[in-house]
Amino acid sequence: xxxxxxxxxxxxxxxxxxxxxxxxxxxxxxxxxxxxxxxxxxxxxxxxxxxxxxxxxxxxxxxxxxxxxxxxxxxxxxxxxxxxxxxxxxxxxxxxxxxxxxxxxxxxxxxxxxxxxxxxxxxxxxxxxxxxxxxxxxxxxxxxxxxxxxxxxxxxxxxxxxxxxxxxxxxxxxxxxxxxxxxxxxxxxxxxxxxxxxxxxxxxxxxxxxxxxxxxxxxxxxxxxxxxxxxxxxxxxxxxxxxxxxxxxxxxxxxxxxxxxxxxxxxxxxxxxxxxxxxxxxxxxxxxxxxxxxxxxxxxxxxxxxxxxxxxxxxxxxxxxxxxxxxxxxxxxxxxxxxxxxxxxxxxxxxxxxxxxxxxxxxxxxxxxxxxxxxxxxxxxxxxxxxxxxxxxxxxxxxxxxxxxxxxxxxxxxxxxxxxxxxxxxxxxxxxxxxxxxxxxxxxxxxxxxxxxxxxxxxxxxxxxxxxx
Amino acid sequence: xxxxxxxxxxxxxxxxxxxxxxxxxxxxxxxxxxxxxxxxxxxxxxxxxxxxxxxxxxxxxxxxxxxxxxxxxxxxxxxxxxxxxxxxxxxxxxxxxxxxxxxxxxxxxxxxxxxxxxxxxxxxxxxxxxxxxxxxxxxxxxxxxxxxxxxxxxxxxxxxxxxxxxxxxxxxxxxxxxxxxxxxxxxxxxxxxxxxxxxxxxxxxxxxxxxxxxxxxxxxxxxxxxxxxxxxxxxxxxxxxxxxxxxxxxxxxxxxxxxxxxxxxxxxxxxxxxxxxxxxxxxxxxxxxxxxxxxxxxxxxxxxxxxxxxxxxxxxxxxxxxxxxxxxxxxxxxxxxxxxxxxxxxxxxxxxxxxxxxxxxxxxxxxxxxxxxxxxxxxxxxxxxxxxxxxxxxxxxxxxxxxxx
Numbered sequence: 013x014x015x016x017x018x019x020x021x022x023x024x025x026x027x028x029x030x031x032x033x034x035x036x037x038x039x040x041x042x043x044x045x046x047x048x049x050x051x052x053x054x055x056x057x058x059x060x061x062x063x064x065x066x067x068x069x070x071x072x073x074x075x076x077x078x079x080x081x082x083x084x085x086x087x088x089x090x091x092x093x094x095x096x097x098x099x100x101x102x103x104x105x106x107x108x109x110x111x112x113x114x115x116x117x118x119x120x121x122x123x124x125x126x127x128x129x130x131x132x133x134x135x136x137x138x139x140x141x142x143x144x145x146x147x148x149x150x151x152x153x154x155x156x157x158x159x160x161x162x163x164x165x166x167x168x169x170x171x172x173x174x175x176x177x178x179x180x181x182x183x184x185x186x187x188x189x190x191x192x193x194x195x196x197x198x199x200x201x202x203x204x205x206x207x208x209x210x211x212x213x214x215x216x217x218x219x220x221x222x223x224x225x226x227x228x229x230x231x232x233x234x235x236x237x238x239x240x241x242x243x244x245x246x247x248x249x250x251x252x253x254x255x256x257x258x259x260x261x262x263x264x265x266x267x268x269x270x271x272x273x274x275x276x277x278x279x280x281x282x283x284x285x286x287x288x289x290x291x292x293x294x295x296x297x298x299x300x301x302x303x304x305x306x307x308x309x310x311x312x313x314x315x316x317x318x319x320x321x322x323x324x325x326x327x328x329x330x331x332x333x334x335x336x337x338x339x340x341x342x343x344x345x346x347x348x349x350x351x352x353x354x355x356x357x358x359x360x361x362x363x364x365x366x367x368x369x370x371x372x373x374x375x376x377x378x379x380x381x382x383x384x385x386x387x388x389x390x391x392x393x394x395x396x397x398x399x400x401x402x403x404x405x406x407x408x409x410x411x412x413x414x415x416x417x418x419x420x421x422x423x424x425x426x427x428x429x430x431x432x433x434x435x436x437x438x439x440x441x442x443x444x445x446x447x448x449x450x451x452x453x454x455x456x457x458x459x460x461x462x463x464x465x466x467x468x469x470x471x472x473x474x475x476x477x478x479x480x481x
Numbered sequence: 482x483x484x485x486x487x488x489x490x491x492x493x494x495x496x497x498x499x500x501x502x503x504x505x506x507x508x509x510x511x512x513x514x515x516x517x518x519x520x521x522x523x524x525x526x527x528x529x530x531x532x533x534x535x536x537x538x539x540x541x542x543x544x545x546x547x548x549x550x551x552x553x554x555x556x557x558x559x560x561x562x563x564x565x566x567x568x569x570x571x572x573x574x575x576x577x578x579x580x581x582x583x584x585x586x587x588x589x590x591x592x593x594x595x596x597x598x599x600x601x602x603x604x605x606x607x608x609x610x611x612x613x614x615x616x617x618x619x620x621x622x623x624x625x626x627x628x629x630x631x632x633x634x635x636x637x638x639x640x641x642x643x644x645x646x647x648x649x650x651x652x653x654x655x656x657x658x659x660x661x662x663x664x665x666x667x668x669x670x671x672x673x674x675x676x677x678x679x680x681x682x683x684x685x686x687x688x689x690x691x692x693x694x695x696x697x698x699x700x701x702x703x704x705x706x707x708x709x710x711x712x713x714x715x716x717x718x719x720x721x722x723x724x725x726x727x728x729x730x731x732x733x734x735x736x737x738x739x740x741x742x743x744x745x746x747x748x749x750x751x752x753x754x755x756x757x758x759x760x761x762x763x764x765x766x767x768x769x770x771x772x773x774x775x776x777x778x779x780x781x782x783x784x785x786x787x788x789x790x791x792x793x794x795x796x797x798x799x800x801x802x803x804x805x806x807x808x809x810x811x812x813x814x815x816x817x818x819x820x821x822x823x824x825x826x827x828x829x830x831x832x833x834x835x836x837x838x839x840x841x842x843x844x845x846x847x848x849x850x851x852x853x854x855x856x857x858x859x860x861x862x863x864x865x866x867x868x869x870x871x872x873x874x875x876x877x878x879x880x881x882x883x884x885x886x
Contacts, residue, residue, distance in 0.1 A: 204700070205699070213694055266540075
């Protein structure tokens, strides 16, 4: 297995040029800032000059004294002050302006990511800077056993398969899995003619009864003292939001100790891309086609995770493979909660086949769906209320998201306006719920710039407005 | 072993008798949803559990679909389970009901039989149970409150037998048996415990991280081993059903030895030794039918009765043997077989008699629909018509016994 590294990411679209990151860095490092915000090509836009901890670092290559070296463990290019001859060749060698010169001492300043807690990221008020821990997730879980066999017959680029493999790596062998009819058993998790693709006990419940049947398993396991087993579903949106809803609702009401993961690809994709209750307005599906009299689905999607909060579940969260760190953190909390009550995780899962997107664009679609607030990421518990885990502020217009997806190709301006209005409405409602929630514990605090409930760092809207103008 | 235990005597209705039967069988989990005329059965169970008399996990859920679904989960994890339903509840339960025998899940569910809507009707009848007779569940019909209580532990013994591994419905007539009160003897818990023995985990299909397996993978499809595998499963259920005939007899015999109550396991023959005509009955109507037979016998008519206790698997050979010597048969149903314009039990008895060398005239009688009484007078009419049939008159069924009540 290869090694992956954490990194500081920069989203130019969110940067307002305030420079707080530079101040924080120079304070933390006691000298020149290792990060620079510079004017972008367009007026009012900004770029950053920051060490990218390159895989094939030119700074290391040009260093005549061996003072710079890439650490194979954490991927950080370290600078050894005792070896450095202050030639500054590295600053010339770096094409990204990633090594600063500290004029006061005439030495270089090199980003070391502050031991995984970068000062610049912490102060960024807009969320333009983010410390992405995908590398450590890969290192930690990539080595764990994949609990599905290779060769599951998912479509090329299938996001649901990614969810299954990641989720089960995290959850491990001490689990009982139910995969109701849909894409997940369809690709072979439960198997065909006596052969299975899953290495944990797996059951193919009815489309309608997943949560009920899991309740029975959990109750009996609790009764005989086997309380450490994760009893879970990997279910589609149809079996969850539509005909399986009575079972989900009943189990949640009873507080059954079950981890219910809904993999939402917005339709009955396994059976030919028919509409479901979570199919968004305007979507082309095989039962909401585009023609002279109909232009895709005429109803809005049911917001199932929001409905689940009204069930006072132990834990409810939305997640996306576009933000794996967030997904992994939520899996941790969802698993823990499933030993105390009903735990519901709703993972958005673009379907390259049914949505008409190239498989190479699936993760981009995941990201944009979050970044446009089409699928905002949040979590809820019955004690801490609702909080966003990814900023709903500074969102891209939803048009950027729907444009990349073929099932929206026919949208009229009116339909697009309707979708934007519904997204705004939904975010407004979520924000209202977040605002009325108690402050989350520090460990769960959202990154700076998120629209968080009371207790988060106060933002500085006035200054940002100026910078944006 | 042969010491017969006489238990405590109580006075209760059929629903309470069923609840006691379940209680004594020590299920780990009971899932219930109330529906008329089963509702009081649910209440008895809940009270038993509330009182600590019954050590079972009570699942009060949102509907019968979930009732059977949670029990599926529990049985797959190794539990012994119990539930009860009626009519619309059974209909709502049908989707998981359909797959229970296919998964070879040994469970016991009481059907408190009822006529099914429409027209809307909440009273007794056997239309619900008769409608699901082809699904693969074993069906046993009880005549009395005591038989209900005794049949439930017997049903567990049958369901969990390795040669059977099929779910069992213990049926009792809604309204008549569900609400009718009678003297019932409660066997000692120790008697039932000894009778049932240790519960065995159903390793055919089990969800346990210690023994990972995929339960219910997709099976079939054209080509390859799929269709033959599917046939193997189907034949397995058929074989389990046929083996159940023997196991049901053994279990009843064993129960009789321990309690002194020997119920006829498959069919009961009443005054059949020299009978010239026979009635065929099922369920609680049998009491009135026996009285009518006694009355006819008192007036010198050679008549007998065959009560069907086990309806699935159908004891065809035993029926044929019992009826082969009579000149005419009147079959009384409490439900309707719409496609054949007769009662379903009649249809079954006809099929069982087909292999006989002599064609015996038979007639279908349908009574007791929508909670109506089937009285001794009704049965006197059945006796009268059946003797006319034996005398050479053509069959003109079905006769709707309650048509003018």
